[in-house]
Amino acid sequence: MRTTVLAAALAATALVPAAALAAGAETGAHRAPATERSRPAPQAAPAGLAPCGAGQLCLWPRPDFTGAAQVHELSTVDIESCVPLPAGRHAQALVNRTGRPVTTFQSAECAETGEFETYPGGGTWVPRSPYTVRAFKIWES
Template structure:
């Protein structure tokens, strides 16, 4: 009985500590280095550190598959373009792996459900 009480107390303390801790993801404030008109990628969740890749319409064609640099996998990103952007798990924008489309104008994704390796920008809807 005492052991159950100690285990329950430990679990409750752990949950309270986690709930009271500040969020691990700072959100848009941490992604401030991504300027309007850009889509920016980070190699770690939560926009940790500087972006590992940044693109804008000047260096990424609309409706073309754009691969991130070789060896770069994005685990968080910000879409500051005014266009929809599809993120792909595949470096070739293949739909066999995971992919998702996100709207523009300030979408911040601190944790992507898969490693992003390529993206595609779409014409304005």
């Protein structure tokens, strides 16, 4: 794992509330989620972090949840399919409250040749992605 990815992951982990860690929230870098995992209970936004509605994946173009958010819901996304962001759009901050794991990709084609990371769906706030997000994939569970 690259040092910058590790540093970003450690920084993001520091922002996860202690209750989420105690409940077993896990980050699975560079792996597809296992189907037998139970879903953690959805959480409200930790103090000082961006709001994102329950059941949504929210993406911001700049770090620290700044700029106009792109909001994606399960009803408009094909599960386990690559969803490229619109041409010229990208994200550098995200919140996953879909209730399902989401993998973000540096590649617009969800290629694993670039950077990618999987975030749990019960409530994950990432103010600074370790790379520019150009596509994502929402997993069944």
